[in-house]
Amino acid sequence: MKRLSPTPVEHHLHQLAQMATACLIEEVNLTPKPGLVDRRGSGAHHDLTLALMERSARSLTPTFYALAQQSWQRPADIALRETIGQLGREGERQMMAATAGVNTHRGAIWALGLLVSAGAMLAGTGDSHRVCEVAAQLARLPDRAAPKTFSKGLRVVHRFRVPGAREEAQQGFPHITRLALPQLHASRRAGADETAARIDALMAILTSLTDTCVLHRAGLPALRAMQEGARQVLTAGGYAGAAGRKALEKLDNAMLRFNASPGGAADLLAATLFLDRITGAQAATFND
Ligand SMILES: CC(C)(COP(=O)(O)OP(=O)(O)OC[C@H]1O[C@@H](n2cnc3c(N)ncnc32)[C@H](O[C@H]2O[C@H](COP(=O)(O)OP(=O)(O)OP(=O)(O)O)[C@@H](O)[C@H]2O)[C@@H]1O)[C@@H](O)C(=O)NCCC(=O)NCCS
Numbered sequence: 001m002k003r004l005s006p007t008p009v010e011h012h013l014h015q016l017a018q019m020a021t022a023c024l025i026e027e028v029n030l031t032p033k034p035g036l037v038d039r040r041g042s043g044a045h046h047d048l049t050l051a052l053m054e055r056s057a058r059s060l061t062p063t064f065y066a067l068a069q070q071s072w073q074r075p076a077d078i079a080l081r082e083t084i085g086q087l088g089r090e091g092e093r094q095m096m097a098a099t100a101g102v103n104t105h106r107g108a109i110w111a112l113g114l115l116v117s118a119g120a121m122l123a124g125t126g127d128s129h130r131v132c133e134v135a136a137q138l139a140r141l142p143d144r145a146a147p148k149t150f151s152k153g154l155r156v157v158h159r160f161r162v163p164g165a166r167e168e169a170q171q172g173f174p175h176i177t178r179l180a181l182p183q184l185h186a187s188r189r190a191g192a193d194e195t196a197a198r199i200d201a202l203m204a205i206l207t208s209l210t211d212t213c214v215l216h217r218a219g220l221p222a223l224r225a226m227q228e229g230a231r232q233v234l235t236a237g238g239y240a241g242a243a244g245r246k247a248l249e250k251l252d253n254a255m256l257r258f259n260a261s262p263g264g265a266a267d268l269l270a271a272t273l274f275l276d277r278i279t280g281a282q283a284a285t286f287n288d
């Protein structure tokens, strides 16, 4: 029997899911990143490797597909919020099964999951601001089935009175729309190659994010060093130049001394690449 080709909607759903996974893989491969896993090694982690992160990313494609499928052309309401909450938690279980219990991408499932859903709700229309706005509407809705556990992130949010992953999404991902995407585009326009432009986008996030991973492991001194170090990379002209590269090396050393790693910022970079791609600013696949 002749196999029917997928409908345009199915094709779109697959594309959203595959792009989300591809952006996670591109994020972890981007090198060098301060304190984070990259092609050089495990950064400030003892239980994460590049191969593990890639395996984790691949395990999430079915979750992203299910999120896109359930969200296609639906409005932001409690029924959808609860469906995606359930799918997100199932995705976390898939990730844990793929990594033998190591948390590789919890924050990324949250951020990219909401953005994949928002992209599908809008059926491929809307710019990055609109996609983030719709994702924020979802993130602000209550999920009655959410377990009342007290996570590391929540502990940090309460102790330091700072916004964490939840607030970043509820506010419409300001670190992506106001910092990372504008920096990515500005660096490209200034002639930086794609690696340098992406590293600059990560630096833009680091200048202001209250990354609960950094705060949990090493407190405010590490967060301040991260924000200041990233500012220095950008004021030196970004990673494309020798002064920026030197400043990044200094930041990397500081993060390793603090045993700190900005995992939340890495997730937001992957989400930035995803938005950049789905809103068509960069159609070509990046292969370094
Ligand atoms: C809303 C949730 C994300 C839960 O958030 P919460 O803060 O309560 O819980 P955490 O378990 O701490 O996860 C938060 C993760 O978010 C990332 N993150 C941190 N700061 C920010 C920030 N300011 N903005 C955005 N994102 C941020 C970060 O994820 C990355 O780090 C992870 C590694 O973390 P961890 O294991 O703690 O770190 P290590 O240092 O390696 O551990 P040790 O070595 O010390 O043991 C990694 O996963 C990265 O992704 C934070 O960890 C959300 O999960 C939720 O509520 N989900 C429910 C399901 C749902 O509704 N889903 C809907 C959409 S699918």
Ligand SMILES: Nc1ncnc2[nH]cnc12
Binding pocket: 027, 028, 035, 036, 037, 038, 043, 045, 048, 104, 105, 108, 261, 262, 263, 264, 266, 267
């Ligand atoms: N490259 C990376 N290194 C460590 N933690 C991360 N979480 C998401 N991406 C990461």
